[in-house]
Amino acid sequence: MSRRPLCFSPALFAPFTAPSAARLSARLSAALATVFVTVLASAPLAAKELPPKPSVADVIKASQGAEWRALDPASTLYLELPAGRVVIELAPVFAPHHVENIRLLVREGYFDGLAVLRAQDNFVVQWGDPDEDRPRALKTAKARLAGEFTIPLTNDRGFTRLPDRDGHAPQVGHSNGFPSARDPKTGQAWLAHCYGTVGVGRDVGADSGNGSALYAVIGQAPRQLDRNITVVGRVVDGMPLLSVMPRGPGAMGFYDDPAQRVAIRSVKLAADVPEEGRSRLEVMRTDSASFRAVAEAQRNRGGPWTKVAAGHVDLCNVPIPVRRQGS
Amino acid sequence: MSRRPLCFSPALFAPFTAPSAARLSARLSAALATVFVTVLASAPLAAKELPPKPSVADVIKASQGAEWRALDPASTLYLELPAGRVVIELAPVFAPHHVENIRLLVREGYFDGLAVLRAQDNFVVQWGDPDEDRPRALKTAKARLAGEFTIPLTNDRGFTRLPDRDGHAPQVGHSNGFPSARDPKTGQAWLAHCYGTVGVGRDVGADSGNGSALYAVIGQAPRQLDRNITVVGRVVDGMPLLSVMPRGPGAMGFYDDPAQRVAIRSVKLAADVPEEGRSRLEVMRTDSASFRAVAEAQRNRGGPWTKVAAGHVDLCNVPIPVRRQGS
Numbered sequence: 001m002s003r004r005p006l007c008f009s010p011a012l013f014a015p016f017t018a019p020s021a022a023r024l025s026a027r028l029s030a031a032l033a034t035v036f037v038t039v040l041a042s043a044p045l046a047a048k049e050l051p052p053k054p055s056v057a058d059v060i061k062a063s064q065g066a067e068w069r070a071l072d073p074a075s076t077l078y079l080e081l082p083a084g085r086v087v088i089e090l091a092p093v094f095a096p097h098h099v100e101n102i103r104l105l106v107r108e109g110y111f112d113g114l115a116v117l118r119a120q121d122n123f124v125v126q127w128g129d130p131d132e133d134r135p136r137a138l139k140t141a142k143a144r145l146a147g148e149f150t151i152p153l154t155n156d157r158g159f160t161r162l163p164d165r166d167g168h169a170p171q172v173g174h175s176n177g178f179p180s181a182r183d184p185k186t187g188q189a190w191l192a193h194c195y196g197t198v199g200v201g202r203d204v205g206a207d208s209g210n211g212s213a214l215y216a217v218i219g220q221a222p223r224q225l226d227r228n229i230t231v232v233g234r235v236v237d238g239m240p241l242l243s244v245m246p247r248g249p250g251a252m253g254f255y256d257d258p259a260q261r262v263a264i265r266s267v268k269l270a271a272d273v274p275e276e277g278r279s280r281l282e283v284m285r286t287d288s289a290s291f292r293a294v295a296e297a298q299r300n301r302g303g304p305w306t307k308v309a310a311g312h313v314d315l316c317n318v319p320i321p322v323r324r325q326g327s
Numbered sequence: 328m329s330r331r332p333l334c335f336s337p338a339l340f341a342p343f344t345a346p347s348a349a350r351l352s353a354r355l356s357a358a359l360a361t362v363f364v365t366v367l368a369s370a371p372l373a374a375k376e377l378p379p380k381p382s383v384a385d386v387i388k389a390s391q392g393a394e395w396r397a398l399d400p401a402s403t404l405y406l407e408l409p410a411g412r413v414v415i416e417l418a419p420v421f422a423p424h425h426v427e428n429i430r431l432l433v434r435e436g437y438f439d440g441l442a443v444l445r446a447q448d449n450f451v452v453q454w455g456d457p458d459e460d461r462p463r464a465l466k467t468a469k470a471r472l473a474g475e476f477t478i479p480l481t482n483d484r485g486f487t488r489l490p491d492r493d494g495h496a497p498q499v500g501h502s503n504g505f506p507s508a509r510d511p512k513t514g515q516a517w518l519a520h521c522y523g524t525v526g527v528g529r530d531v532g533a534d535s536g537n538g539s540a541l542y543a544v545i546g547q548a549p550r551q552l553d554r555n556i557t558v559v560g561r562v563v564d565g566m567p568l569l570s571v572m573p574r575g576p577g578a579m580g581f582y583d584d585p586a587q588r589v590a591i592r593s594v595k596l597a598a599d600v601p602e603e604g605r606s607r608l609e610v611m612r613t614d615s616a617s618f619r620a621v622a623e624a625q626r627n628r629g630g631p632w633t634k635v636a637a638g639h640v641d642l643c644n645v646p647i648p649v650r651r652q653g654s
Binding site: 121147149166167168194195219220221223224226239240243244245246247298299301304305306307308310312314 | 523546550553554555566567570573625628631632637639641
């Protein structure tokens with residue numbers, strides 16, 4: 001298990017007839033060998049099949065150690081649920097004040113004993129304080145913060161642009177591991193809402209959030225939220241613990257019955273957890289050659305399974321590989 | 328419940344501070360009223376807020392009866408799971424031979440007693456025959472069918488184009504309720520892989536599927552599968568029964584341990600179920616004015632919550648409203 005990449009990002013593989021997984025992989029290797037031969041010999045078969053190409057898994061396997069980075073413990077959250085740990089990488093470059101406030105909330109123990117309040121299918125899972133009448137008091141954290149919906153793109157020094165066009169922004173790509181977008185005309189950059197993106201719930205006012213109510217995207221990228229909400233990070237491990245939450249029966253997936261809520265054991269900063277208790281994860285550097293190869297593997301797959309290469313990959317469909325350290 | 332639209336498509340609402348749902352809706356109405364006034368008076372506040380616009384929910388409420396259609400019982404599948412019923416609308420226009428073969432499989436009772444074999448996070452849930460060694464015998468259904476990956480676009484008479492650009496195809500929109508794409512240059516049309524899309528698992532050969540192994544998309548649209556797999560329909564109700572399936576620990580989300588598999592009680596055609604046992608669902612016609620308004624409500628939201636209107640909606644982010652008949 002620890003040797004398997006932990007990508008929860010879009011499929012490394014395509015669906016195929018279920019019972020034949022083992023037989024298929026054998027057949028694939030055989031087919032690849034055949035293609036190599038026939039391509040060289042330019043036999044008719046070569047015309048029928050796309051040339052073989054490294055898959056996302058192949059690229060990960062061939063990647064160099066320097067193309068991976070460890071998570072910064074000061075910007076890594078552990079959301080501890082009864083079913084296990086969700087690891088969230090925070091994005092201080094894009095939301096410095098909210099990330100700092102979340103650090104304060106966490107160190108106050110604010111989230112400990114709170115709950116997952118909402119699971120709306122194909123949208124978000126949201127957690128925070130269920131008690132509307134007696135909300136948990138804040139000690140050191142701020143109650144309201146100005147929204148950090150965009151930043152000057154000059155503040156984002158880690159941007160690697162994707163060649164693929166996007167309907168929502170003139171430029172999209174990845175900023176030090178986070179799917180992001182930018183508009184040179186306005187000079188703004190922002191984090192995009194993709195599967196696993198973590199944002200700050202807010203009320204009508206742009207300054208009505210403070211990081212005490214957070215959500216993670218569990219469905220199709222709700223890009224209409226981009227630039228309307230402060231994005232503070234993304235889930236890098238444990239996404240399935242959130243995505244399988246029973247959907248709430250109430251409007252917007254809220255759990256009408258408190259008994260339906262999943263309790264939060266604790267939320268901690270990795271920096272506050274003893275070394276031996278930390279999740280040792282590495283994320284592939286999004287400015288690396290291997291990451292560009294991952295995007296290309298998703299953009300244009302090789303034969304023999306693939307009949308038509310897409311020629312395009314959507315921002316939120318680019319896998320961002322995550323693995324255990326030393327794997 | 329029966330009066331609530333059943334859209335499992337992307338959010339009708341945005342995330343906000345959880346405990347204040349009730350207070351917010353009150354505040355929203357107030358805010359809307361304010362905006363109406365201030366817009367008329369062109370007070371400063373009007374400049375700060377986007378003008379109010381009907382939400383997806385508002386459009387659904389205001390829609391006309393003729394803008395909805397009942398499902399065709401001959402092209403509607405009931406996948407009966409221990410947790411409840413998943414309703415799948417089949418697309419005979421795009422996959423006539425596979426849809427016919429699925430009808431034969433269903434009437435043979437082929438799926439009854441089989442299982443969900445795989446749940447891969449942010450990708451697909453797949454069901455079929457778990458027994459590799461003694462596969463269930465076919466009676467009247469075909470064992471292999473030529474892939475129906477695309478059709479001549481002249482065969483698709485129900486296409487309503489979206490104005491929004493797409494990275495995967497020159498034109499995208501909806502074909503009688505199904506997200507679809509087309510390329511006038513090649514003269515081809517095909518169904519797109521969006522959340523809830525149901526496709527035919529296959530092996531390496533384009534003709535290696537027959538509809539006996541099916542999957543539903545439970546994550547970010549895997550558009551790279553478009554034109555590589557026969558899409559036979561989409562889930563119109565019960566999507567949460569599939570999307571919360573525990574993710575399989577095996578490669579590609581397969582359940583290593585047979586005990587992890589969810590049994591399929593039966594798969595039936597609605598036409599073979601007595602009237603009183605049928606799910607009375609209506610889908611909003613995708614060639615209706617209200618559906619265009621739904622897409623616009625998702626594309627450009629009004630104030631006061633929204634600070635920036637997206638100005639674009641991705642094909643797979645357009646809600647396709649479904650409701651109970653008479654609701």
